[in-house]
Amino acid sequence: MFTKIQRRFTHAQTLAIGHFMVILIGALILMLPISSQSGAPTDFLSSLFTSTSATCVTGLIVVDTGTHWNFFGQLVIILLIQIGGLGFVSIGVLFSMFLNKRISLSTRSLLQESLNVDKVGGIIRLVRKALIGTLIFEGAGAILLMFRFIPQFGLGTGLWMSIFHSISAFCNAGFDILGNFFGAYSSLESYAGDPLVNLVIMSLIVIGGIGFIVWADLLEHKWHFKKYRLHTKIVLITTVILIFGGAFLFYIFEKDGVLLGRPIHEQILCSLFSSVTARTAGFNSIDFGAVRQCSALLMCVLMYIGGSPGSTAGGIKTSTIAVLFGSLVSSIRGNHGCNLFKRQISSDAMRQAANVLILTLVLATGAIMTICAIQDLNMLDVAFEVFSGLGTVGMTTGITRDLVPVSRVIIILMMYLGRIGTMAFAYSFFEKKNVPAVQNPVEKVMVG
Numbered sequence: 001m002f003t004k005i006q007r008r009f010t011h012a013q014t015l016a017i018g019h020f021m022v023i024l025i026g027a028l029i030l031m032l033p034i035s036s037q038s039g040a041p042t043d044f045l046s047s048l049f050t051s052t053s054a055t056c057v058t059g060l061i062v063v064d065t066g067t068h069w070n071f072f073g074q075l076v077i078i079l080l081i082q083i084g085g086l087g088f089v090s091i092g093v094l095f096s097m098f099l100n101k102r103i104s105l106s107t108r109s110l111l112q113e114s115l116n117v118d119k120v121g122g123i124i125r126l127v128r129k130a131l132i133g134t135l136i137f138e139g140a141g142a143i144l145l146m147f148r149f150i151p152q153f154g155l156g157t158g159l160w161m162s163i164f165h166s167i168s169a170f171c172n173a174g175f176d177i178l179g180n181f182f183g184a185y186s187s188l189e190s191y192a193g194d195p196l197v198n199l200v201i202m203s204l205i206v207i208g209g210i211g212f213i214v215w216a217d218l219l220e221h222k223w224h225f226k227k228y229r230l231h232t233k234i235v236l237i238t239t240v241i242l243i244f245g246g247a248f249l250f251y252i253f254e255k256d257g258v259l260l261g262r263p264i265h266e267q268i269l270c271s272l273f274s275s276v277t278a279r280t281a282g283f284n285s286i287d288f289g290a291v292r293q294c295s296a297l298l299m300c301v302l303m304y305i306g307g308s309p310g311s312t313a314g315g316i317k318t319s320t321i322a323v324l325f326g327s328l329v330s331s332i333r334g335n336h337g338c339n340l341f342k343r344q345i346s347s348d349a350m351r352q353a354a355n356v357l358i359l360t361l362v363l364a365t366g367a368i369m370t371i372c373a374i375q376d377l378n379m380l381d382v383a384f385e386v387f388s389g390l391g392t393v394g395m396t397t398g399i400t401r402d403l404v405p406v407s408r409v410i411i412i413l414m415m416y417l418g419r420i421g422t423m424a425f426a427y428s429f430f431e432k433k434n435v436p437a438v439q440n441p442v443e444k445v446m447v448g
Contacts, residue, residue: 019055019084019420026051026080035073042068045405052412054080056419057312059174059282059394060385060411062401066179071160074177078167084419085171085208085312086134090127129219130212134170141166141204148196153181169204171312174282174394185398188273192285193266198273205281206243209307210235230343231319235308238318239279246275246302253295258286278302280313282394288384289398296384296397303384303391304360314392314418316356323353364390367414371407389414 030047033039046062053060054077063069065077083091142162150158161177168175174187182190191197214232221227228236251259251271259267273285278299288299306315327338327350338345367386372379381397388395389411403411 016420019416022080022083023048023051023055023416026055026076029076030069030073035069035076037068037070037073045408049408049412050077051080052415053394054078054173054175055084056392056415057081057084057171057173057280057314058389058392058415058418059168060389060396060400060415061175061185061394062403062408064179064184065175066177066181067184074160074164077175078164081171081173081175082167085167085173086130090130126212126216129216133212133215137204137207138163138166138170141170141200144196144200148191148194165201166204169201169281169283170208172205172208172280172282172307172314172392174277176283187284189285189287192270192273193263195265195269198269198285201281201283202273202276205276205279205283206239209279209281209311209313210239211308211311211313213310214308230341231309233341234319234322238322239308242279242302242305242318243272243275246278246298247271249298250274250295253292253298254286257292257295258290274299275302278393278395280306280315280391280393282388284395287398288395291397293380296380299395300384300387303387303393303395304364306391306393314390316360316391320353320356323349324357327353360390363414363417367410371403371410374406375402375404377402385411386414390418392418 027044027048027050029035030051031042031044033041036042042063049060049062050065052058065074069077145162145166146158149161152158153161164175164177167173176187178186178188178190188197188201213229214235217229217232225233247268248271251267254260254271255267259270262270270286273283277283277285279302288296291299304315305321306317307313308318322340323338323345326340326345330336330338337347338350364383364386367390368379368383371377371382371386377399381399384395384397385399385403387393392415400411
């Protein structure tokens with residue numbers, strides 16, 4: 001399927017072009033009158049923004065999903081979310097497997113880069129497990145949500161609500177279709193104290209965000225932590241720290257703020273949900289436009305870090321931040337190299353982590369300054385929006401709909417780069433070169 005394309009383009013270029021084509025096709029379909037509830041065409045920029053947000057599993061919207069789009073439009077959006085969550089290459093390979101077609105080595109190599117795994121061997125088995133696991137988790141999530149939505153909305157609507165929100169949560173997309181019932185852009189605020197909805201959505205977000213490689217490792221070694229790969233250990237430990245650390249800080253910051261007056265169980269649920277959803281999901285059970293600035297800054301940090309490699313999540317990834325912190329601690333202690341769980345991190349991994357950090361910070365800073373120069377908006381609100389887009393999160397303080405066309409295009413670009421990866425996008429312009437036989441002489445430079 002991808003062989004002819006790969007003869008002309010590099011893997012990075014193929015991934016960048018593929019995502020762009022999916023976004024463009026989605027936007028053109030959403031423009032059609034049959035996609036909106038009013039029966040009128042939707043303007044191209046709003047359709048493009050929605051399609052980008054869905055394909056990049058972000059969740060930022062300029063029109064409410066539940067009130068603007070009809071069933072067909074919502075079906076297009078959830079298909080884009082599923083394609084974006086699993087990756088269009090994985091979907092293409094799935095069709096090839098159904099048709100009993102041979103998967104070429106070049107396609108396997110493209111799939112390896114798409115899923116961000118370290119080797120081609122076993123890549124098809126990994127994809128098969130990922131697809132089966134996706135069906136199981138999304139199906140289980142939908143069934144559990146039916147116990148809440150069907151009694152509340154009836155069989156047909158409740159069934160669609162359960163399926164839509166289960167897929168959206170597992171793919172870390174953050175789209176909801178509750179606007180018709182609880183008001184536009186309300187997300188899950190009406191379920192802030194509901195343990196069933198909160199726990200199901202949070203579980204789906206975390207499972208979808210830890211990555212397919214971690215799934216395979218957990219399936220193989222069960223509860224034997226010592227047998228896990230280093231990558232799995234880093235992802236699990238970092239994820240736990242970020243979830244509970246973020247929830248604790250959010251509770252401390254907001255116990256006299258947006259959490260004031262709520263029952264204690266609801267305060268705990270809101271704190272946990274806010275910490276989990278900030279790691280690229282985009283749902284919200286409280287109004288983030290009303291949180292304190294320290295909480296908004298905390299959310300920016302969590303959104304920037306995001307989920308894990310090879311998952312449905314975005315951000316610079318948990319493993320990236322773990323490697324950077326590990327390298328910092330090792331340098332302070334005067335140790336040679338970076339060691340985590342009695343294993344040394346390769347210099348290539350540390351260099352890649354540093355490159356990702358620098359490139360994403362440059363992009364985010366440039367986007368924030370540009371939007372602030374164009375519009376007179378609060379800088380922290382703009383930063384929140386930019387990090388939400390770059391981390392493919394979808395959380396907002398409410399300024400998305402106030403953005404002018406140029407600002408919207410910038411956020412579209414942030415979502416696109418956040419999904420395909422900033423380094424992958426950079427590689428699409430430059431061909432990777434081998435280490436030259438003759439290198440320039442080394443000279444020390446004073447830093448720090």
